[in-house]
Amino acid sequence: MNDQYLKEKEDLYSTENSTTTALKRRSFLKYAGASMAVTALAVAGCSKDDNDFPGMDEGVYLGKGDIAILNYAYALEQLEAAFYTKVAETPYSGISELEKALLTDIRDHEIAHREFFKAALQTSAIPNLEVDFSSINFGSRDSVLATAKAFEDLGVSAYNGAGQLIEKGEYLLLAGKIVSVEARHAALVRDLIQNGSFAGSDVIDMNGLEKSLSPSKVLTAAAPFIKTKINARDLPTY
Amino acid sequence: MNLFEIIKNIEQVDAEIHERLNPRRAAIKALSSFGAKVTLAAIPLAMGGLFKKAYGQTIPQKIIDVLNFALTLEYLEAEFYTKGLAAGGLIPNATAQGAITVIKEHEDQHVAFLKTALGSAAVGKPTFDFTAGGAFSDVFTNYDTFLAVANAFEDTGVRAYKGQAGELMENDDILRYALNIHSVEARHASHIRQMRRARGGAAANLKPWITGANDTGVGAVDHVYAGEDNKVQAGADITSLNGIGGKLSVNAATEAFDEALSKEAVLQIAGLFIVN
Numbered sequence: 001m002n003d004q005y006l007k008e009k010e011d012l013y014s015t016e017n018s019t020t021t022a023l024k025r026r027s028f029l030k031y032a033g034a035s036m037a038v039t040a041l042a043v044a045g046c047s048k049d050d051n052d053f054p055g056m057d058e059g060v061y062l063g064k065g066d067i068a069i070l071n072y073a074y075a076l077e078q079l080e081a082a083f084y085t086k087v088a089e090t091p092y093s094g095i096s097e098l099e100k101a102l103l104t105d106i107r108d109h110e111i112a113h114r115e116f117f118k119a120a121l122q123t124s125a126i127p128n129l130e131v132d133f134s135s136i137n138f139g140s141r142d143s144v145l146a147t148a149k150a151f152e153d154l155g156v157s158a159y160n161g162a163g164q165l166i167e168k169g170e171y172l173l174l175a176g177k178i179v180s181v182e183a184r185h186a187a188l189v190r191d192l193i194q195n196g197s198f199a200g201s202d203v204i205d206m207n208g209l210e211k212s213l214s215p216s217k218v219l220t221a222a223a224p225f226i227k228t229k230i231n232a233r234d235l236p237t238y
Numbered sequence: 239m240n241l242f243e244i245i246k247n248i249e250q251v252d253a254e255i256h257e258r259l260n261p262r263r264a265a266i267k268a269l270s271s272f273g274a275k276v277t278l279a280a281i282p283l284a285m286g287g288l289f290k291k292a293y294g295q296t297i298p299q300k301i302i303d304v305l306n307f308a309l310t311l312e313y314l315e316a317e318f319y320t321k322g323l324a325a326g327g328l329i330p331n332a333t334a335q336g337a338i339t340v341i342k343e344h345e346d347q348h349v350a351f352l353k354t355a356l357g358s359a360a361v362g363k364p365t366f367d368f369t370a371g372g373a374f375s376d377v378f379t380n381y382d383t384f385l386a387v388a389n390a391f392e393d394t395g396v397r398a399y400k401g402q403a404g405e406l407m408e409n410d411d412i413l414r415y416a417l418n419i420h421s422v423e424a425r426h427a428s429h430i431r432q433m434r435r436a437r438g439g440a441a442a443n444l445k446p447w448i449t450g451a452n453d454t455g456v457g458a459v460d461h462v463y464a465g466e467d468n469k470v471q472a473g474a475d476i477t478s479l480n481g482i483g484g485k486l487s488v489n490a491a492t493e494a495f496d497e498a499l500s501k502e503a504v505l506q507i508a509g510l511f512i513v514n
Contacts (some may be wrong), residue, residue: 085482104444105493112486112494115479120472160417163403164410172407175471176400176420177495181447183424184496188446191432196337198429199344199422207419208347210425 059229062125066167068235071126072215073175074117076158079225080151081110082131087148092141099192105150106185113178120174130227132202145193152186153203154213154221161212167234183210214238253369297359301412304402306361307501308416310350310397313363314508315391316345321368322388325378334433341388341426355412365513373458373510385434386441390459392427393448394507396420397462397499424496447493462507465497 062071084107091100118125137143159179166172187198203211213221215237219230297305319342322328349386353360366388368377376486377383399420406413427446434441448505452463469476469491476491 046398055347059426088482102445105447105490108481108486109447109494111481112476112490113375115481115486116471116474116476116494119474119479156421160414160421163417164413166407169404169407170472172403173400173498176403176417177420177471177497179417180396180424180427181494182399184428184447185420187425187428188432191429196333196340198337199340199425202443204422206347207351208344209351209415210421210423212414212418 005059057231059231060129061127061231061233062235063124064172064234065236067121067124069162069166069215069233070117070121070171071124072162072219072232072235073159073178074114074121074126075129075226075230076155076218076222077110077114077117078129079131079222080155081114082106083133083136083151083225084110086133086138087144090138092144093139094141102188102192106148106188106195109181124231129230132225132227135224145189148189149186149193152182152189153211154218155182155187156214157203157211158215158218160210161214161218163236165215200220267506276472297356298408300405301409302356302359304405304416305352305356305412306359307505308399308419309349309356309361310364310512311395311504311508312345312348312352314366314511315395316349317363317366318368318387319345320383321378328378328381328384330381337433338388338428341429344422344426348422351415351419366511367513368511369459370510377444382434382437382439382441385430385437386454386459388428388430389434389454390456390462390507391424392430394462394499394504398404398495398501398504399423400467400496401498401500401504403498445493448496449489450492461503464503465499466475467492468495468497471495478507 044221062068062075071146081112084103088100088104088107091103095103136147156179163172166175186203190197190200199210205211215232215235219232219235319338321340323335323338329338369375374383374387377387399416403413403416403420406416429443429446431441431446436446444455445454448463448466451465451467452460454463466468469488476486476494477488479486481487481490
């Protein structure tokens with residue numbers, strides 16, 4: 001990154017701070033890499049005119065509007081499906097028959113979600129993402145279930161947070177059909193770790209509401225597990 | 239969501255916002271004194287009431303209807319678990335009591351939250367009959383019946399919120415709050431299903447997710463699961479898609495997607511438990 005670029009970045013921030021579009025939906029730029037901290041630049045109404053930043057067009061482009069949201073969901077489902085596929089292939093030591101059956105069910109649900117998005121997006125679908133599971137010990141129950149819990153809780157908060165960004169009612173309904181299944185998974189995985197922790201106060205607030213996370217926050221959380229660079233510059237977020 | 243940011247944004251278009259909100263500025267103060275029960279997260283909804291006072295505008299009737307519909311279901315669930323916990327000897331051990339208490343508290347919180355949001359537009363609590371006219375006559379004396387009814391209530395709740403999401407699209411905050419309740423109901427459903435599985439008997443093979451249509455072993459709740467066996471999403475037959483070692487199974491296809499239920503269908507189910 002050169003000085004000119006950093007200068008432009010600063011200008012962007014100051015421009016952003018001085019606008020009165022705080023309540024407006026925003027697109028954002030993201031530079032995601034396996035080992036790179038994610039930088040999310042909020043750019044009000046990011047359009048083609050803004051394309052003169054280095055790195056802007058790099059990575060797998062999610063698209064814009066609802067297509068971007070669907071590709072975003074597709075990316076998360078790819079991540080989950082790849083994880084549970086590996087879990088089922090190489091069961092952790094001491095896995096019970098019931099756990100194996102339930103985790104295999106979850107694998108199939110995530111594959112169903114992934115394949116559904118791929119089919120629904122047709123030519124707009126992003127390619128297969130390369131995942132990075134180097135931080136997970138697939139032989140360890142603790143490691144696998146802790147990762148599963150993180151993915152499922154993240155998935156629920158991702159769909160919860162994306163709902164308001166979806167323009168088309170049909171897609172909102174589909175997201176709704178999927179998110180409750182992710183929540184069922186999350187509750188089960190938590191109970192496998194510690195029975196009774198299905199809806200802990202770390203994910204449910206004092207109003208009995210579950211967390212929502214904006215797409216930019218979710219992609220930041222997922223970034224260490226995704227090798228492929230994702231270009232989310234037109235992905236709606238807030 | 240930053241309250242002061244919102245006020246600041248409104249100031250841009252309405253310099254007199256503070257006066258409109260309340261000449262003595264007590265309204266803003268009142269917002270911050272709700273106490274622990276209504277935390278920061280509740281403020282945008284509470285703002286609805288505030289804006290109503292300020293501009294003489296109302297929350298659209300369509301949204302009030304959805305919120306009151308949700309409130310009615312939350313009343314039903316909250317009272318059900320309250321009575322179950324109060325019934326001596328019904329819930330057999332401390333672990334189960336702990337889980338039911340967690341769920342009961344969430345339902346109480348949902349009631350409080352929705353009532354705050356609706357303000358004076360909130361409907362009152364109906365009178366309930368949890369035996370559904372005798373169909374579940376031992377609901378508070380037989381633990382398995384209690385769990386079976388809980389199972390039906392939670393799965394109904396999930397379907398009900400899902401069915402109303404589209405009605406809330408014009409209001410981002412309210413939509414998000416509804417979604418944030420929806421997933422909590424799904425977590426409850428998952429756990430209640432696990433509790434039932436652990437009891438064995440008719441529920442010995444029950445999963446945390448819904449397989450096919452009515453998988454609960456309780457014929458009386460068939461209508462709760464009507465349409466849950468759908469395997470086609472947005473025109474794509476899920477069983478035509480590739481899984482591991484072949485196409486995805488019918489079970490996987492139906493489990494992977496929870497289906498919505500119309501308000502009318504939900505009210506029909508809830509109506510079995512409502513006396514007036």
